[in-house]
Amino acid sequence: MRPTNTRNPDYFHTVVDCQWACPAHTPVPAYIRLIAQGRYSDAYMLNRRSNVFPGILGRVCDRPCEPACRRGRLEEEPVAICRLKRVAADHRGDITDQLPKKPKKTNGKRIALIGAGPASFTVANDLAPLGYECTIFEKLSEPGGLMRSNIPAFRLPEPVLSEELGYILDMGVELKLGHKVESMDALLEEGWDAVFVGTGAPRGKDLNLPGRWDTKDKDGAAGANIHIGIDWLESVAFEHTKKIGENVLIIGVGNTAMDCCRTSLRLGAKRVKVMARKPRAFFKASVWELEDAEEENIEIIVNHSPKSFVVKDGKLTGMVFELTEYEINENGKIISQKVTGETTIPCDDVILAIGQDNAFPWIEETSGIKLDKWQVPEVDEATFESTRKGVFFGGDAAFGPKNIIWAVEHGHQAAISIHKHCQGKMLGGRLPNEVEMLPTKMGMFEWRYSNSYDDAARRKMTHVELTKRFADLDVEVELGFTADQIATEVERCLNCDIQTVFEASLCEECDACIDICPVECLSMTPDAEDEAELRASLSASENIEGQALYVSDALPLTGRVMIKDEDVCLHCGLCAERCPTAAWDMKESLIQIHYADEQDGGQKREQGT
Amino acid sequence: MTSFVEPFIRRKNEPTNDLGLVRADYDGAMSTLCAGCGHDSVTATMARAFFELSIEPHKAVKVSGIGCSSKTTAYFLRESHGINTVHGRMPSVATGAIAANHELAYIGVSGDGDSLSIGLGQFVHAMRRNVNMLYMLENNGVYGLTKGQFSAAADIGSTAKKGAVNELPPIDPVSLALSVGATFVARGFSGDRDQLLPLIKAGLKHKGFGLIDVISPCVRFNDHKGSTKSYAHAYKYYNPAIHADYVPPSTQIKAAYEAGEVMPVKLHDGGEIRLRKLENGYDPRDRAAAIGKLFESGQSSEIITGLLYINEDHKDMHDMARMEDRPLNQIPYSELNPGAAKLKELQKGFR
Ligand SMILES: Cc1cc2nc3c(=O)[nH]c(=O)nc-3n(C[C@H](O)[C@H](O)[C@H](O)COP(=O)(O)OP(=O)(O)OC[C@H]3O[C@@H](n4cnc5c(N)ncnc54)[C@H](O)[C@@H]3O)c2cc1C
Ligand SMILES: Cc1ncc(C[n+]2csc(CCOP(=O)(O)OP(=O)(O)O)c2C)c(N)n1
Ligand code: SF4
Ligand code: SF4
Ligand code: SF4
Ligand SMILES: [Mg+2]
Numbered sequence: 002m003r004p005t006n007t008r009n010p011d012y013f014h015t016v017v018d019c020q021w022a023c024p025a026h027t028p029v030p031a032y033i034r035l036i037a038q039g040r041y042s043d044a045y046m047l048n049r050r051s052n053v054f055p056g057i058l059g060r061v062c063d064r065p066c067e068p069a070c071r072r073g074r075l076e077e078e079p080v081a082i083c084r085l086k087r088v089a090a091d092h093r094g095d096i097t098d099q100l101p102k103k104p105k106k107t108n109g110k111r112i113a114l115i116g117a118g119p120a121s122f123t124v125a126n127d128l129a130p131l132g133y134e135c136t137i138f139e140k141l142s143e144p145g146g147l148m149r150s151n152i153p154a155f156r157l158p159e160p161v162l163s164e165e166l167g168y169i170l171d172m173g174v175e176l177k178l179g180h181k182v183e184s185m186d187a188l189l190e191e192g193w194d195a196v197f198v199g200t201g202a203p204r205g206k207d208l209n210l211p212g213r214w215d216t217k218d219k220d221g222a223a224g225a226n227i228h229i230g231i232d233w234l235e236s237v238a239f240e241h242t243k244k245i246g247e248n249v250l251i252i253g254v255g256n257t258a259m260d261c262c263r264t265s266l267r268l269g270a271k272r273v274k275v276m277a278r279k280p281r282a283f284f285k286a287s288v289w290e291l292e293d294a295e296e297e298n299i300e301i302i303v304n305h306s307p308k309s310f311v312v313k314d315g316k317l318t319g320m321v322f323e324l325t326e327y328e329i330n331e332n333g334k335i336i337s338q339k340v341t342g343e344t345t346i347p348c349d350d351v352i353l354a355i356g357q358d359n360a361f362p363w364i365e366e367t368s369g370i371k372l373d374k375w376q377v378p379e380v381d382e383a384t385f386e387s388t389r390k391g392v393f394f395g396g397d398a399a400f401g402p403k404n405i406i407w408a409v410e411h412g413h414q415a416a417i418s419i420h421k422h423c424q425g426k427m428l429g430g431r432l433p434n435e436v437e438m439l440p441t442k443m444g445m446f447e448w449r450y451s452n453s454y455d456d457a458a459r460r461k462m463t464h465v466e467l468t469k470r471f472a473d474l475d476v477e478v479e480l481g482f483t484a485d486q487i488a489t490e491v492e493r494c495l496n497c498d499i500q501t502v503f504e505a506s507l508c509e510e511c512d513a514c515i516d517i518c519p520v521e522c523l524s525m526t527p528d529a530e531d532e533a534e535l536r537a538s539l540s541a542s543e544n545i546e547g548q549a550l551y552v553s554d555a556l557p558l559t560g561r562v563m564i565k566d567e568d569v570c571l572h573c574g575l576c577a578e579r580c581p582t583a584a585w586d587m588k589e590s591l592i593q594i595h596y597a598d599e600q601d602g603g604q605k606r607e608q609g610t
Numbered sequence: 611m612t613s614f615v616e617p618f619i620r621r622k623n624e625p626t627n628d629l630g631l632v633r634a635d636y637d638g639a640m641s642t643l644c645a646g647c648g649h650d651s652v653t654a655t656m657a658r659a660f661f662e663l664s665i666e667p668h669k670a671v672k673v674s675g676i677g678c679s680s681k682t683t684a685y686f687l688r689e690s691h692g693i694n695t696v697h698g699r700m701p702s703v704a705t706g707a708i709a710a711n712h713e714l715a716y717i718g719v720s721g722d723g724d725s726l727s728i729g730l731g732q733f734v735h736a737m738r739r740n741v742n743m744l745y746m747l748e749n750n751g752v753y754g755l756t757k758g759q760f761s762a763a764a765d766i767g768s769t770a771k772k773g774a775v776n777e778l779p780p781i782d783p784v785s786l787a788l789s790v791g792a793t794f795v796a797r798g799f800s801g802d803r804d805q806l807l808p809l810i811k812a813g814l815k816h817k818g819f820g821l822i823d824v825i826s827p828c829v830r831f832n833d834h835k836g837s838t839k840s841y842a843h844a845y846k847y848y849n850p851a852i853h854a855d856y857v858p859p860s861t862q863i864k865a866a867y868e869a870g871e872v873m874p875v876k877l878h879d880g881g882e883i884r885l886r887k888l889e890n891g892y893d894p895r896d897r898a899a900a901i902g903k904l905f906e907s908g909q910s911s912e913i914i915t916g917l918l919y920i921n922e923d924h925k926d927m928h929d930m931a932r933m934e935d936r937p938l939n940q941i942p943y944s945e946l947n948p949g950a951a952k953l954k955e956l957q958k959g960f961r
Contacts (some may be wrong), residue, residue, distance in 0.1 A: 075621040511652035558845040581646035
């Protein structure tokens with residue numbers, strides 16, 4: 002088999018599970034080390050480079066990094082990566098002088114950004130300092146997109162949001178609020194050098210069951226007390242809606258449903274039930290969002306499929322559900338379902354939280370931008386360009402609803418494309434990622450990182466007491482980590498970016514590394530044809546998914562190969578410590594990802610910790 | 611010497627044995643041997659063998675003498691019984707322990723110095739008595755612990771680290787064992803665990819004295835050019851002639867092998883040793899053939915390894931001496947010590 006090519010920048014990158022899983026590839030272990038050293042501002046700035054909104058994301062990120070975290074393969078819970086990001090933001094000093102600056106003069110290129118959500122803001126963040134004149138058009142009266150209109154303030158306080166948006170506006174970005182773009186054709190007429198569409202996926206799905214339009218409000222308008230989740234949250238955020246009935250049913254069990262139920266409690270609801278069609282294993286909401294809702298005594302009821310609304314004299318009194326039973330096979334898939342009965346649950350209000358659709362009623366066919374039958378635009382997955390040259394999409398508008406961190410990553414990529422487009426360059430010719438390996442050995446038994454394994458369990462975030470948190474809509478529930486919690490949680494990180502690097506020519510096949518490895522991920526075996534054959538010969542290869550085998554060159558004495566199963570390696574450095582010839586070494590892998598400012602003659606930035 | 615502590619880490623989804631224990635439950639203290647020492651590799655293999663055989667740690671006994679090799683009993687089976695005896699006296703202490711309780715699994719760990727110089731007499735007599743134990747002789751050709759003097763296992767012409775040449779003929783523990791009646795005689799190499807692990811398992815399950823002479827390089831004092839016990843030398847002249855697999859009674863699958871290719875040997879516990887890769891006509895049950903084969907390979911530099919001789923039919927010490935079957939600690943005190951009157955009566959019979 003061919004030895005592993007560790008020069009491929011993706012190889013070591015995949016070993017850093019969290020960074021690889023993060024859509025914006027935030028260098029997680031590196032910023033955790035900075036926090037451990039008390040360098041909060043540096044940790045914040047390192048975060049900001051990739052994810053732009055550390056304070057926001059440290060609270061509400063969907064955190065795809067955490068389920069990926071190596072720690073979760075060793076014990077039950079991953080490192081609290083997201084909450085440590087918040088630590089960096091909470092404890093940072095004044096970093097304004099380290100932010101990218103408004104340039105002395107612009108380059109004369111005008112970019113229109115439609116929608117003031119995280120996607121457009123990221124594009125502006127990357128382009129404005131390079132001299133581009135960025136103008137953001139937003140139909141609402143405040144910027145932030147769903148982060149402002151839908152994510153409730155008890156999860157994301159307004160000042161945190163405004164401060165991080167402000168950093169970008171200060172780079173000389175123009176923001177036009179209350180300015181809805183009604184026609185793409187008209188906008189294109191205005192002769193922008195590039196247009197970025199970051200309008201999100203703004204249409205909440207409806208549920209047209211019997212009774213849906215039988216309710217009447219006091220003015221006689223149909224559909225009263227039946228709300229569409231994202232519209233309702235927006236109207237709460239902008240204080241148009243200030244109360245709700247005592248008994249509320251939420252239909253759907255995704256993250257929007259969690260925000261709807263918790264917001265209802267804060268507007269005076271007494272009994273809130275979240276109605277799920279399927280069993281718990283099929284819930285869309287993140288585990289932590291479910292936990293937070295249940296902590297507030299929200300009842301989640303499974304196996305109830307909505308059938309009709311019960312309306313008496315134009316007033317909503319309840320909802321009828323079919324009781325559904327599912328047959329589930331050993332792979333956890335539903336193979337059949339049957340209705341076993343019916344039940345009516347009384348309520349005063351119903352909130353529908355069953356998903357969002359894209360909608361571009363303002364994009365004319367004549368614009369040359371192709372949409373498919375679900376109103377999803379045809380967008381290149383690498384360049385984010387639409388079928389019309391110079392028009393780019395990103396965030397929820399590009400491929401349907403995702404989350405903030407994906408919107409940020411789309412923004413970075415679209416910014417690179419716009420930069421190239423404005424210079425008349427090929428959009429595809431982007432700088433590839435690189436990897437740089439830095440030594441970490443300081444002396445005998447001394448490394449530049451905290452290599453010893455700490456078996457502490459994940460720290461639990463303290464929440465505001467239940468009796469206090471419903472007083473106001475904007476009482477932030479999470480209090481942040483204490484100093485003790487920070488000190489413990491940072492040590493839980495395994496430093497997966499400090500890589501075990503092997504030099505076959507030095508090895509004398511003494512087995513010392515194999516014996517010391519506390520998780521048995523090393524072995525020496527005769528070479529094999531392919532990875533499957535190698536895996537079959539390993540004792541420690543319980544792993545099926547995910548991580549690679551690191552295969553060395555042929556060893557000098559026997560021609561066998563050294564193999565490392567990357568799956569459960571603790572990055573503890575004991576192999577390197579123990580090796581009499583330093584054939585194993587621990588090196589920091591710096592994955593260099595190049596943003597718009599480094600492309601096309603831009604200066605490459607110093608990275609690393 | 612090392613100055614860090616090996617962490618004991620339990621991780622989820624870790625493989626367990628029939629007792630629900632993980633491999634690390636069979637580890638011991640952190641080794642203080644030189645990094646790269648062959649002995650550490652043997653230690654790890656012994657720990658794995660006990661783990662895979664699902665032997666309860668408290669039902670195992672480790673005995674050793676003095677030397678780097680003998681120190682290693684501290685580095686595995688942290689929850690087992692163990693005795694470090696004085697230099698070269700391990701076989702006698704083990705014999706006594708087994709006489710007192712032969713229901714436990716006994717593993718002796720020694721070196722070429724401990725066994726072939728000061729302890730030679732003890733070593734030979736334990737084999738003669740066919741004491742039911744597995745004896746690991748970790749052979750590096752030197753006294754490692756006292757900084758590298760030639761041991762009685764050093765080959766003629768082999769050089770010491772500073773250049774001195776050995777002129778004394780070596781004692782080969784394997785030939786010695788064959789000549790004095792050991793019933794399980796093998797040679798291994800710390801660098802080949804695939805071969806060593808099943809040998810250790812088979813040796814532990816064999817009834818009677820089992821010797822494994824393990825070539826186990828001393829990285830500090832005998833791993834240089836000119837040494838015949840270095841890693842490089844061992845890898846070069848290593849000949850894994852016979853491979854032995856231990857198949858426990860519970861998992862015996864009906865013969866999935868061709869006659870001639872595999873030679874099965876039934877063990878007392880109902881399990882089986884399967885010998886593979888036999889050279890033409892070689893039968894490890896034939897003592898004379900084994901001695902002949904060794905002599906032949908001794909003419910070249912080849913290091914012939916594997917299970918070279920096995921005899922499962924010979925009585926062990928317990929049977930030969932018609933000893934009490936019950937462990938002494940399970941016999942009521944009144945029976946163990948029937949009192950002065952009974953002693954007098956007994957003595958009368960000898961007058
Ligand atoms: C209830 C809810 C909770 C969520 N919670 C989380 C969470 O905790 N974590 C997470 O990561 N993600 C969460 N998300 C998803 C996340 O908010 C979105 O994925 C993200 O905001 C998408 O960013 P965007 O920039 O693509 O668009 P958006 O944030 O949707 O912003 C689009 C903006 O464009 C404006 N706009 C639309 N059309 C026009 C037009 N024609 N002219 C001018 N302006 C226009 C809109 O008013 C809006 O302000 C949540 C979503 C919802 C609905
Ligand atoms: C009675 C007695 N004599 C001498 C010594 C010194 N001594 C300690 S270890 C050793 C030799 C050990 O050699 P070996 O058994 O081969 O072990 P190794 O260190 O090579 O593994 C000697 C001679 C001693 N400890 N006790
Ligand atoms: S242990 Fe640290 S570096 Fe490794 S995946 Fe988890 S957070 Fe990332
Ligand atoms: S760093 Fe080395 S010793 Fe530690 S877990 Fe990884 S391979 Fe094993
Ligand atoms: S400890 Fe070093 S020399 Fe020994 S086998 Fe491992 S890598 Fe090779
Ligand atoms: Mg020795």
